[in-house]
Amino acid sequence: MADILHNLQIIQNRIDLACAKANRSREEVRLLLATKTVTADRILTAMQAGYTLIAENKVQEVKEKFDALKDFSHISHFIGHLQTNKIKDLLKCNVSCIQSLDRLDLAEKLQSRLEKENKDIDVFIQVNTSEEESKFGIHPDQAEDLVRRVAELDRINIKGLMTIGLFSADLDKVRLCYQLLNRLRKEIQVPGVELKELSMGMSGDLEIAIEEGATIVRVGTAIFGQRIYPDSYYWNEG
Numbered sequence: 001m002a003d004i005l006h007n008l009q010i011i012q013n014r015i016d017l018a019c020a021k022a023n024r025s026r027e028e029v030r031l032l033l034a035t036k037t038v039t040a041d042r043i044l045t046a047m048q049a050g051y052t053l054i055a056e057n058k059v060q061e062v063k064e065k066f067d068a069l070k071d072f073s074h075i076s077h078f079i080g081h082l083q084t085n086k087i088k089d090l091l092k093c094n095v096s097c098i099q100s101l102d103r104l105d106l107a108e109k110l111q112s113r114l115e116k117e118n119k120d121i122d123v124f125i126q127v128n129t130s131e132e133e134s135k136f137g138i139h140p141d142q143a144e145d146l147v148r149r150v151a152e153l154d155r156i157n158i159k160g161l162m163t164i165g166l167f168s169a170d171l172d173k174v175r176l177c178y179q180l181l182n183r184l185r186k187e188i189q190v191p192g193v194e195l196k197e198l199s200m201g202m203s204g205d206l207e208i209a210i211e212e213g214a215t216i217v218r219v220g221t222a223i224f225g226q227r228i229y230p231d232s233y234y235w236n237e238g
């Protein structure tokens with residue numbers, strides 16, 4: 001497990017440097033551990049070192065690790081494509097924020113489930129800034145309308161925007177995605193909604209995301225090592 005602690009230190013340094021370079025306060029940027037395929041004992045190693053913001057992509061995995069992690073104080077987000085028939089299971093696992101809300105029917109079903117359980121939840125609106133077919137997220141042109149409609153659902157608190165950047169070695173193109181998300185945050189004006197959070201940036205491009213305004217970077221591989229399947233596998237639930 002020494003590898004995990006070592007890797008976390010490297011990521012910390014990268015975030016520190018990126019904040020300094022972008023003239024941003026270090027407190028503005030949170031590190032979220034993307035823990036898909038990572039076993040609970042490895043996640044616990046990171047938690048015990050003080051890294052307590054984690055997120056999964058699949059409801060099944062959230063459920064599988066829930067018992068092993070529940071006694072350790074942490075914050076659990078969801079960052080995968082969410083099917084409406086899995087909402088109930090997800091809510092059982094004390095997930096405090098769904099970062100991947102990308103369509104109205106999902107929001108409406110979430111609202112009605114939350115009403116039944118007398119709960120509420122934080123969400124980010126996921127925007128498809130790269131316009132790749134394989135990725136989820138609302139089209140940028142429709143993001144404001146979705147924010148407006150979701151804002152009417154009283155159990156759902158919109159905290160910000162999330163995106164998965166273009167999967168490309170061309171970092172200038174990746175940057176355009178993050179700039180677009182930041183621009184949307186400023187442009188979208190809906191009464192009662194403050195889009196404070198921008199969740200963007202992963203292992204390979206977190207510096208760019210921080211330069212463009214990220215408040216949460218989501219890091220998996222650079223901390224826990226390579227996964228066996230390509231990311232598209234985890235982004236297509238079902």
Ligand SMILES: *Cc1c(COP(=O)(O)O)cnc(C)c1O
Nearest residue numbers: 034079202203218219220221222
């Ligand atoms: C896996 C995943 C990440 C982390 O990606 P890495 O390249 O492993 O850092 C971030 N966001 C989402 C939505 C993911 O599925």
